[in-house]
Amino acid sequence: MTIEEVFEVVRSSTAKVLDVDTSAMTLDGTLTDLGANSLDRADIVTQSMLELNVKVPAREFKGVTDIRSLVEVLRSQVS
């Protein structure tokens, strides 16, 4: 999958969890910018994993600081 395709999955998961307009969401922003608290972020990650049908070990998210790094971690697990 391309970065853009994985980003679209994260965007759609974010829209489902937060119920907000995500049209302005970019790879360089953060989920916190969109109003996500720590619970929402965990929810968005698990939702994205479900939609991508991947299981990412929790330790892989250690260096995630923004949407781009989240997308990269998820993409690295997609076969």
Added chain:
Amino acid sequence: MTIPAVGIEAMNVYAGVARIPVAEIFTGRGLDPSRLKNLMMTDKSVGLPCEDPVTNAVNAARPLIDQLPAADRGRIEVLVTSTESGVDFSKSVASYVHEYLGLSRRCRLIEVKQACYGATAAAQLAAGYLVSGMSHGAKVLVIATDISLVDDRSGYTEPAMGFGAAALLIGTEPRVLTLDLGAFGTYSYETMDSARPAPTFDVAAADRSLFTYLDCLDNCFRAYQDRVDSADFGQTFDYLAFHTPFAGMVRAAHRKMMRDHARGADSAADFEQRVGPSLYYPSRIGNLCSGSVYTALASVIDNAEIDDGARVGMYSYGSGCSSEFFSGVVDAASREAIREMRISERLDRRVTLQFDEYTRLLEGSLSCLVPDRNRTIDSEPFLPLYAKSGERQDLLMWTGTKDYHRTYDWISTPGGTDDD
């Protein structure tokens, strides 16, 4: 062979004699007040320097033992303490608890540890033992007991951590909760989301723990569905009682499960109806570790409409991590059994501390797992708190150690005064 019903015959929650409003901790520690609403908590229980995992366990279980006929007391053939607050690498908390509860010497003693999941593992293994026919009519006492090691180093974990124990008498006359035998789903893998590397502090990766809680819930429920063909998250359970590190976590978990497993339903209304009753006690106590899911169950039984029978879906999660989704049935007899424990009244009567009183108590209580060879604890300053708490039962206090052997004493509480 006919398999008997099995489950929880009697249950009690002990949550200390003192509490502090969570908002006081936010103010005192300078935490961001906008995050208070995410916790969905009002108070947390606070331990005293003369309380430890042993006193919590005994104080939770004693009312169950006192109400048992002597013959039944002798049928408690296994005592399990589940704790992440062990007091010795070899000697179990159970060995002390067995002594102070006066249980039979023909009783197995064991301590288990798997963070906040340990008690559920013990209860499920006990249920299997009890229906196996190995010892007809036996009972197993499982006590989830812990203390918290949080202070100004702990950030937003501090206001969420509670103090106390939950005692479950497991047997084949399950008045409180009849387990749906064979209906369970488990999920475990190694991760470092929180741990207690030493007797004086915890480490926690909060974001990782939130993630693993949600990940395990989804996978546990899928495993449950693999065993129970017709299981439907939105329809099968009248109520839900989850491990509650803080009530806001359970709200997020429910929202996720409804989105994935009950699309189209009104999630907010469902939360109020099916989850709300489980949160009254946890939101007034804080996280009781492996006793937390049973505190949530007690809250359902005391606060929900269950008289005509209700199925409760339960989720137990322990960091590290191991987890289980399982279920059982409660009814009017459950309500009667739990009401005898007066949990709500006892929570109301805990003494409310000011922030400076709270931090002074922490100075004494944070070292309660440190293995000092000799220690004497002066309980005198804390006696007024016991008196004000309105506890009607005798309570066990920790008095110190002699050559590493922990010492205890009973305090007779007067039943409370009304001048607080």
